[in-house]
Amino acid sequence: MAGRIPLVLLACGSFNPITHQHMRLFELARDHMHQTGLYRVVGGIVSPVGDNYGKQGLVVSKHRLAMARLALQSSDWVSVDDWESQQADWTETVVTMRYHYDRIAAQYHNSKDPPTASDVPQLKLLCGADFMDTFKIPGLWRDDHVEEVVGRFGLVCVSRGSLQPDRAIHESDLLSRHRQRIFLVREWVHNEISATEVRRALRRGQSVKYLLPDSVIDYIREHNLYTQDSEMKNKDVKLRPLTMQTIQD
């Protein structure tokens, strides 16, 4: 793996709750980036969104962080970071990315002497194909932010179900311009298990065993998360990024 660019993968999201599917994203992305022959994945970060995001059914970040930590206990390269969830207000993805990039770069500068530009790991955003489609939702993303996330950092996008991320790229001039910075990972196994489905099953008293780690299931039972009531949280609240944009206009 000598001569390869070191790479850290950052996944932002609700992780409400974290599932095996989320953890699969990391595994698939790592395999893919290694197989390009260009990269050496040195770390993975799970960054759960803050409570102010305002998404319906979002349980408090304290629980989402605890569940993610339990799930990733046995992982030797992916860890959970609470910076984003600790911020006072919701932070844009690009802000989170800048924070982590600066933090990682600082670590490298402190540890190596003299540091070379090629030693500092790159940071890319890891996401599912549904994420790509959110770029076109009006008011959800600022253009200059998308430019930075894709153009400066880069995306590793894992396909999901029937969603075609290459179509989303094709339909966006901005994304097309940065095509080389977008890595599409094809998930050949059709798998629609999502946190939404997990929450639905939990509400209905159905088993979610083998969809999440046992430790996370136990945590959910212990704290009685994910009920009819929890799903109603933020029901009439607008997503924070949408309210933020209108204020700035």
Added chain:
Amino acid sequence: MAFLRKLRRVDYHEHTLNTSESRMITPETVWVTQAYSGFVPQHWYQDKTAFFLYDPCHHKRKPEWCCWHVGPSTPSQTCTCGCSSWLGITLKTLKKEIHTHLEQHVTRTRRYRVVKGIISPVGDSYKKKGLIEACHRLEMARLATLNSDWITVDDWESQQPEWVETAKVVRHHADLISSENNSDDVDTVRCGKRRKLEQNTIICQSSCNINTKEDSPHLNLLCGADVLESFGVKDLWKPEDIEEIVGRYGVACITRCGSDPEKFINQSDVLYKHRKNIHMVREWVTNEISATHVRRALRRGQSVRYLLPDSVVRYIQEHSLYSVESEQKNANAILAPFQRYTSSN
């Protein structure tokens, strides 16, 4: 629901038995049962798991008839069939109405309590391509089910010297269950492929003759839709075996993306005949992780973490299972059923 508990069952028993069928139903005629325990007019229902309720609170406005279905936990309302016109009907008509509703409902949702699940890996003599030794497959299955409190692994099938037809395996486990059920009077029974225990927990404290003894656990074959559809493959199954599995025992079939098992059942006479014994489990969330895919990923050095339990992933790595070589095993062999059934033709 509180008012229900005050009503005494013995009254209703008398009412139901003594009322002539042509008598008009009035608010005073309370054909009610309590939700958790109580009397079921036995001659009206065949499966003894449903009640119907006349809600006297409503009799000033509209009478409401509800059907309540008894289950292991709280009963749920199965259907409401009420309006003011009910007041003018006779018991005979009402019985017929309720019975139709219940019959439809009961065939849709019978109440079972699954007591055990068993994974029975096939023997090596099945000769499927890529099939590695049974000892490994058994051990991996055991590791995977270590922290399950109801699923276990059974090695009887894999220990037989020759390949055993599925019907024989089902029969073996069914015999085991019934012999254990006869020998002890504890209500939990060990062993069995996939079992369903008919819930028959109506507790009747007054004088009635409802049978509350638990029936012997049933055995069902649990499979994916692809297995059900394989019943149609020539020389793969013996027709009498299929008849035995669906007719005598039963099948719980999980649907998988790309197959239409209901259509297949409809097209097969034997399956259609026993369709009441085929329980379709609709998997709303597609999940196509298959062993074939896992083996492919392993051959290519890709990660299978979070597709299998970590303990199984470790076992595979430790024993270097699933390589290009292992996938070639049995490449030129004939699958055991084909060998057995075509040679006997």
